Amino acid sequence: MKTSMGSGSTRIPLRQQVEELCEQSIGTCYQCGNCSSGCPMGPWMDALPNQLIRRLQLGLEDTTRFASPWVCASCFACGVRCPKGIDVPRVMEALRVVGLRSGEDHIGPHTIEKKRLSQLPQIALVAHMRKATG
Ligand code: SF4
Ligand code: SF4
Numbered sequence: 001m002k003t004s005m006g007s008g009s010t011r012i013p014l015r016q017q018v019e020e021l022c023e024q025s026i027g028t029c030y031q032c033g034n035c036s037s038g039c040p041m042g043p044w045m046d047a048l049p050n051q052l053i054r055r056l057q058l059g060l061e062d063t064t065r066f067a068s069p070w071v072c073a074s075c076f077a078c079g080v081r082c083p084k085g086i087d088v089p090r091v092m093e094a095l096r097v098v099g100l101r102s103g104e105d106h107i108g109p110h111t112i113e114k115k116r117l118s119q120l121p122q123i124a125l126v127a128h129m130r131k132a133t134g
Pocket of ligand 2: 030085086
């Protein structure tokens with residue numbers, strides 16, 4: 001059976017992919033918003049953590065297209081605030097992994113201005129390339 005995450009005819013639903021990767025039950029979220037209210041990166045996100053989870057609950061397959069999982073700083077503030085014990089940072093990580101597996105790169109060295117490239121710390125660049133490219 002073909003179980004491609006990309007173009008296969010039996011593509012695994014995004015929610016299932018995410019749940020398998022992060023080992024969290026998306027369905028237990030009851031949208032209290034605690035995760036989002038404590039997120040330090042919220043102002044820079046295009047969808048807050050609880051909104052991403054709601055999208056997964058609704059089966060919206062384009063949820064990997066949002067920038068939020070890439071903006072997430074993996075600070076774990078959301079996970080410790082969740083009354084349902086959902087490890088939200090792992091959900092964010094799973095969304096990144098699914099995106100990368102489907103061939104979505106979010107940055108390339110050629111997209112950074114040369115001047116800026118020379119100023120950025122190399123270790124930060126390497127770490128970011130690892131995180132944001134397939
Ligand atoms: S882990 Fe990510 S989503 Fe959660 S509070 Fe921190 S920055 Fe926000
Ligand atoms: S804190 Fe937990 S239950 Fe509340 S919205 Fe976030 S993930 Fe859902």
